[in-house]
Amino acid sequence: MGIGLGSIFDIGRKALKANLGGLNVSGNNVANVNTEGYSREVITFKPSIPFRTPRGVFGTGVEIESVRRVRDDIVDMQIRTHNTPLGEFQEKEKIYKQLENIFNEPSSEYGIREQFERFFDTFQEFANDPESGSIRTVLREQAQVLTETIKRVDQQLVILSKDIGFEISQKVDEINNIAKRIADLNVKIVSSENIGSSANQLRDQRDLELDRLSEITNVYYKEDSGGAINVSVGGNSLVSIGERVSSLKCIDINDGVNLLSKVTGAESGLEFVTNSGRLKGLLECRNEIIPEYRERLNILTKTLISQVNNLHRNGVGLKGSQPEVPHDNDFFTGTGASDIDLSDAIKSSVNNIAAAERIETVDESGQTIITGASGDNKIALQIANLKGTLIFESNTKTFDDYFSETIGVLGVEARDVKDNAARQQMVVTQFQNLRDSTSGVSLDEELTYLIKYQRGYQAAARVISTVDEMFLTLINM
């Protein structure tokens, strides 16, 4: 082969093709400027193999060497590492916000604190006027409001726990779906790269799936030599040998008081253990945090029931009024926050509310007669004074201390997750910026390239038309 018009023609043709390729890549980059997970691509050219003559080496034009995506695996890994705790904090932040709404303190008129206060205050009113029927009715209403408030809060905690349980199973499904998609992508990537073509878009997709998975739980992944990745989470392998997929499942466990969620490998039965991520945040909220607050509410309620009943049993109602079962002289019934209620005796008649101390005398016939003085308010005062009595935690805390401390703990924890989420968000943003700086599309840059390739294309065309003119010259000779 020598230098001929034909070979220059060929150089022009190759240059047109290469610049067209450049335009294609830049155009594609511009088109995907807003596509999530897209990594910009760069095209590289290389000169085609030259030919040597005794008089020198002549080039034969340009060839496209590669179109590759610009991606930094280390930044990817860092984003995923930091994404995991972010997901956990964000889930907890949401749930703590709901917990705060449920308790609705510190200044609500409908919160538990206010109802406790009103309950004890109404008992004082009652002690001031134990003969009156109307204050008894007011007291019964107020006590009913208190029991309803406690039950409502407990019920809302149960509902919240149920909602979280639903979200947990959704997250588990999501993990399983992502695992399936990764396995699918593995197969496609491997086959496509085996025949030497690039799998940039598929890899982008797989990276995006890993990003999403890393929000849900901390994930271990490794790319094998063929280009497939193996994924395992929480001690359970999800994708192994490139394409085998195992899944996770979620079951509810009843521990007697609360429904808890347990996640295990569906086939292996291995417990899913994770130290971070959305799923971890949800599991912790459902299995530990909500049961803890329910327990605190329960202790508060149990103590209320037993303390008030103990005192009330020593009392006697108006005009010696007695419940039908005389020893069943309780004020409250129930075992805790889920079922506290007023006793049947008090529901049936407000006269059964005791203000007076119970006096038992034996009459001539040997029968025990129970009486109480109409103006005696001893029992009512004792119950009213429970408010300031140190009852909780080895007699060191009052009702109010115990409950406001609970709210204090809730506040500290809620604030903690809020701060952590904000801090973690900043870290993740830094890394996302870093990734965008590497892999993101810059329109300015791409437009510059467009012009560059346009000019290259125009110049190549000029080469061809020049050669064409020369052919004409030759023909017309």
Added chain:
Amino acid sequence: MRITDSYRIRTVIENLNASRERMNILQEQLASAKRINRPSDDPTGATMAMKLRTVLEGNVQYDKNIEDALGFLSATENTLNDVYEILLSVKDIALKGANDATTDREDLADQLDLILRNLLEIANTKYRGKYIFGGTETLSMPFTLDENVMNHDLEMQVAMYRGDSKTFKRQINEHTALDLNIPGSKVFDMSAEGGVNIFQEIYELRNNFKQNPMKIDRTKMDQSLDNLDEALDQLLNAFLSVGTRKQISYFNKDRFELQNITLKERLSNTEDTDFGNAFIQFKAEENALNSALSAGARVISPSLLDFLKI
């Protein structure tokens, strides 16, 4: 560093979000007038606010209890005052009867009959539906004539105490429950405790006059005068204890008033929005948001496209 489009857009969005979020918090504080709207806004402050509010509301209730106690104590005091004046007039009558020059003791005896009726009524005084002097038996008449005696005539018998000797209390502060009532036995009939029965004494005096209209039984008369003095003492004691209770009540009331001013101030400092401060911050955030918006608009819009001739 390459500044890409998604980088710029993320930065703009995040700045705007951060600014909006801070404004939202301030807006909530301004609208609710509360600095603490949920425990996490200030956990320590929230706990403090709850405790302060409990103390404040408790004080309001104690204040109500004190008002109620003062009403009852004043009613008791007024009644005791009536009894005291009656006893003074009985003593006048007794002294008149003790005078040898007096001859119409029948008339004095009739006056005493009237007084006895009056005294029985006073001993059965009610305050808001409760018998003041019945002990804790507040709904049944504390002093009645013996129903077993055929003749229900006051002139023929002494009124009997039917109440009990117990007291009921009012909680006037966290630690103090104040005895409120004075059982009728402590005022009218302390014979069981070595004192005198006022009804009995007047009755004796009246009988002395009735039976000896011309020349009285001197020994009995002297005894009556001594016992009347003792009855007056008895009453003064009751007076004193009511007075002391009223004083304690007033003292607590004043204390609560002072305490509540401080408590309200502390509660307000703990949980209320400092409006001046919040407004200034809000204004500053508004400026920041506007700057972020205009900066964002400038950062996002221009690209090479704007300068290419197409």
